[in-house]
Amino acid sequence: MIWKKRWIKNTIYCTLFVLLFAQSSLYPIAKSVVVMSVYSKMHERDSFLHEEKIDIQMKGGAATFQKDYFPFVITFDPSASFSRYIGAPVDLTILYNFGAFDMLYGASTLYDKNSSYYSTFYGAYAVRYKDSQDIYGLTQEGEPDIEAITKITDFDLKHLVYNSIGNKTPQLDYRITKQERTMDIDGREFIVFDAQLDMEGMWHQYEEDYMAYIQYGKPPQNAQGESFESLKGYGRIYLHYDQEERISYFFYIITPDEQTLASTEKEFIQTAKITKKH
Numbered sequence: 001m002i003w004k005k006r007w008i009k010n011t012i013y014c015t016l017f018v019l020l021f022a023q024s025s026l027y028p029i030a031k032s033v034v035v036m037s038v039y040s041k042m043h044e045r046d047s048f049l050h051e052e053k054i055d056i057q058m059k060g061g062a063a064t065f066q067k068d069y070f071p072f073v074i075t076f077d078p079s080a081s082f083s084r085y086i087g088a089p090v091d092l093t094i095l096y097n098f099g100a101f102d103m104l105y106g107a108s109t110l111y112d113k114n115s116s117y118y119s120t121f122y123g124a125y126a127v128r129y130k131d132s133q134d135i136y137g138l139t140q141e142g143e144p145d146i147e148a149i150t151k152i153t154d155f156d157l158k159h160l161v162y163n164s165i166g167n168k169t170p171q172l173d174y175r176i177t178k179q180e181r182t183m184d185i186d187g188r189e190f191i192v193f194d195a196q197l198d199m200e201g202m203w204h205q206y207e208e209d210y211m212a213y214i215q216y217g218k219p220p221q222n223a224q225g226e227s228f229e230s231l232k233g234y235g236r237i238y239l240h241y242d243q244e245e246r247i248s249y250f251f252y253i254i255t256p257d258e259q260t261l262a263s264t265e266k267e268f269i270q271t272a273k274i275t276k277k278h
Helices: 002-023 026-046 079-086 146-164 258-269
Strands: 054-057 074-076 090-098 121-129 173-185 188-200 230-242 247-255 273-276
Touching (some): 026 074, 079 146, 121 258, 146 173, 247 258
Antiparallel strands (some): 173 188, 188 230
16 A cells, blocks of 8 residues: 555645646746747648748757747748738748747746847748749849838738737838848848838736737736837848749848847848758
């Protein structure tokens, strides 16, 4: 009977540990990492890039050993909804990342007004028309299509990000201000566009559980002010068209902090790679 007593004792200890862990600030972090790794893999397999054996490799926060970004970049495939949004059938794969979790509050610094990573994202878009030889992001003359470039960011922020955390009518103005240079990323020439944003911050008062809280955690209630306060932001978007694959590749950064824009470009954008598996 000794073994039975030990089994009961161990079961009680394990149950108590699980209950305590579920109430700790570490639980939302662990849940986000586990759930989003599975979720990302599912979307990665559904992506047209997977069918074409193309891999966009971008570092996540785990590569820097600093409290900057979430450990890995997440993949999402909104092809159907973006096709409806622009009125044309396209393939679209989005890669994105956001501020690292704060161990004390169990939520992403995406919500932290005092963080350099408040309301900050970086990642990539890969877009291809399904039934057309048109190039997304470029006109028929090969010039940058500013409307198309801003539309993809508008769709991402308004209809995916803000909507997922309860902001159903977000105010957003994304304006391209400069297109003066090119940048070599992984041996490909990208056109670089700078932008200014009138946007809304991500912190807000908790009202109900949203699915996006699984990845970001719930907004901490230690901040003051109204939900989704207006702020000025900076954007940078990088465009390259691959004529052989007929794919427009974009890298992007959105942040209210100019230094974060510069450091993110250096650490995460310039080190990105696009590879074709054979």
